[in-house]
Amino acid sequence: MLPPRALLSWHSCQGPMRSSRSSPCDKAAKCDFYTSALRCMRNSRRYAHQQWACSMLAIRLRRCGARGRPAYQVVVVDSRRKRNGVFLCRVGYYNPRLKSAQIDTGRLRLWTERGAAPTRTVARLLHRHAPGCTAAARNSGSVCLHWQ
Template sequence: MIKIRLQRKGRIRRPIYHIVVADSRSPRDGRIIEQVGRYDGVTEKKETTINEERISYWLDNGAKPTDAVEKILRHEGFLYKRHLQMWGKSEEEITAALEEWKAAREAKAKTEVTRKEQVRATLIAEEKEVKKQIEQKASAAAAEMAQEAEKAAETEAAETTENEASEESAPEVEAEAKAEVATEETPSEEETVVAEETASPDAEAEVEEKTEESTEAVSEEVESTTTEDAAPVEQPEETSAETEVESVKSSADMTAKDAADHIAATPLEDLEGFVSEGEERKTVLAAWEAKKEA
């Protein structure tokens, strides 16, 4: 049996095919009867040339095209033209019909959207929506942190003012305390004269002992008062203005592609709560259903 098939040429990963007529028993790169066309679907040219007259000749003589060759001939309109010829159409009618057929095919190719393009457009839209939501959350968190920092700064300024005021009043209090102590330590002149005239030697000794005791007591009191006044004022602890924004690990915080990859790479028991109830992205839901079925 004679077949019209493709014969591979070109180089590695850059194939170019010849449309040849050969015996079905000959090997792939074996002897051929005739070359009737050329198909290039890889290079920039992407040319397809066919010898319609010779192909018609071999088809009339019983040659059978392979599926790949038949698909190429149908795409080039050769089979449609041959069908019109078999129905006895004139050349003008065949030409008009072929032009109409090519125009309809080009219009359909422009409007037709492949499944791959649809998935890509869906992913791009979902990624834009996720990025928008993440930016909104980040701006809200930044505004909240700025407000808290402003409040903390106001509180710190007020505390600093109070500390400065207390430090300024501390020397005055200390001076007043020292003046009172000095006043208590100095005896009046009249008391001193009367004590000298009336006191006996024993009384003088008792007075001296009492005076020394009272002087020591007053000195201890002054030291304690000075220590209390000079003690540093405790600084209140500053409240931290920084707040950590917890990033909940869920599908809503990730792009559709990253969420699908995470679902595929993570065990099912570790994915509890990962897919949120409001998740509407098709790719994430499809990955989740596939994970549960696996």
């Protein structure tokens, strides 16, 4: 049981910790807790940066719309994510029923310069609908964009 004056704090690396306001021993434990929490946050930032550097960015379609009425968003996403998972940036949209697309070429150019590669479907879509952008597929299966 926790005493009534105790504070309960939580950190993902250590779990719940009890600290009292009056005891100097608890203040030292609280200080140790915060230093370990900062250490964990620094390590998680390093890990997140390494994971970001190693991941491959893809420009692909994300399905939205009602059942039987598909619409797609053109998004920049980590290639390991699911089709409708978390994305980094929305570049445009495509409605196959109306055969219309709107693509922000400024954002598209920014993400391709950062290393994002479009899928084959998005490359065909860009070839048809994005002005100033032509997509060419190489024999290796990767798609590259050429800006005019």
